[in-house]
Amino acid sequence: MDVVDLGAQWRAYCASRALKSTRQRAVLLDVVLGWSGHFSLDDVFSAAAAEMPAIGYATAYRTLKLFLEAGLIAPIDLGDGVSRYEIVRHEEHHDHIVCVGCGRVVEFVDAHIEELQVEVAHRLGFDLVAHRMDLRGRCRLGEHCPHRSPLGPAGVVQS
C-alpha cells in the first residue's frame, strides 16, 4: 500500500464518518504522507504552518488524531518523552533499533521474529493484532557513531 492508497484509505474513512474535506486537512495529509521517518505533532504543525500560516495547532492535533483512527499513522515510542508517529505502510511494517550512544535509528524487519510473535501470542491465548519491538543497542560505527543524532531514515533493513 503506497501513498496513493493511503489517500484512498483516508477518503474512505472520511466518507464513512461523514467528514468534510477542508484545505487544512488536505495540507496536513500532504505533510504527513510526504514525511519520511518519524514525526511529532509539532513537526507536522510546523510543516503545515509553513504552507498555511493561519492553521491552528488544535487543528493539527485533531487531524492527526483522525489519521490515527483512520489507520493512516501509528504511534511509536522511541524513548524520548514525546508522542511520535509514523505512516502505516502495511507492506512495510518494521521495528526499530536505537543506538543508546548516538540516537541513530535503524528500521528493520525480521521475518522469523514476526512469525514467532504470532506463535507466542497464540500459545498465550491471543490473536495477535499488532506488535511493537524496539531494541536498544550500541552501534559499532566507532568514531562515526557518537552524536550523529537523528538522521534521515536509511530505509528498512529486511531479513
Place this chain on the structure above:
Amino acid sequence: MDVVDLGAQWRAYCASRALKSTRQRAVLLDVVLGWSGHFSLDDVFSAAAAEMPAIGYATAYRTLKLFLEAGLIAPIDLGDGVSRYEIVRHEEHHDHIVCVGCGRVVEFVDAHIEELQVEVAHRLGFDLVAHRMDLRGRCRLGEHCPHRSPLGPAGVVQS
C-alpha cells in the same frame, strides 16, 4: 536476584552516591519492592502516602528517579500515556502482551525470540543493550475477557 538482593543493590547505590537513608526512602523502597506488576508514580505515591501521610509527591518522584538510576526499576510502556515502571529482576526479564479488548496483560519470555534479537542487532551493526517488545492481541477468553481490566500479574510465562 530477588527482593533481598535488590535491597542490597539499593544500599550499594546509596553508598556509591553518598545518599542518605531516610524514612521516606525506606517506605518508598518497601512499596516498590512489594509491588506485584506495573506501577505509576501515582501508584507509588498513593501507597506510600497511606503509610506515611506527610510524604510529598516530589519525594516520590525524585526517589523513583533514583530507583531508576540505581537499576532497581525500569520504565515500561503499555500504550496508555502514563509512565509506568516495573521492578527489574535480572533472571526474570519478560515482554508483555496486552489484550486490546480487556486490557489484560500477560508477561512472557520466548527464548528463541530473545536469541534472534541479539542476532538481528549484530547483523545491523549493534551490540544489543536492551529491548522492549509489546504485543497487542485479542485474548480468546470469550465472555470472560472483556473488561476484566488490569488484574494482578499471573506470573511470567516461559517458553
Place this chain on the structure above:
DNA sequence: TTAGGTGCAAACGTTTTGCAACTTG
C-alpha cells in the same frame, strides 16, 4: 556542622477542550 533530603507550591511542556465564528455539502 554540613551535605543532602523534604514538602510545598509554582513552573513546565504537552495534550486536550469550550466556544464563537466560519465552511462544506
Place this chain on the structure above:
DNA sequence: CAAGTTGCAAAACGTTTGCACCTAA
C-alpha cells in the same frame, strides 16, 4: 441551512524544579 470544522485561548495533565526548612551522618 445544518452539520461539521476551525482558530483561539484557556484548561487539564503529568512531570519537574526553586526554595526555605529539616535531618542524617
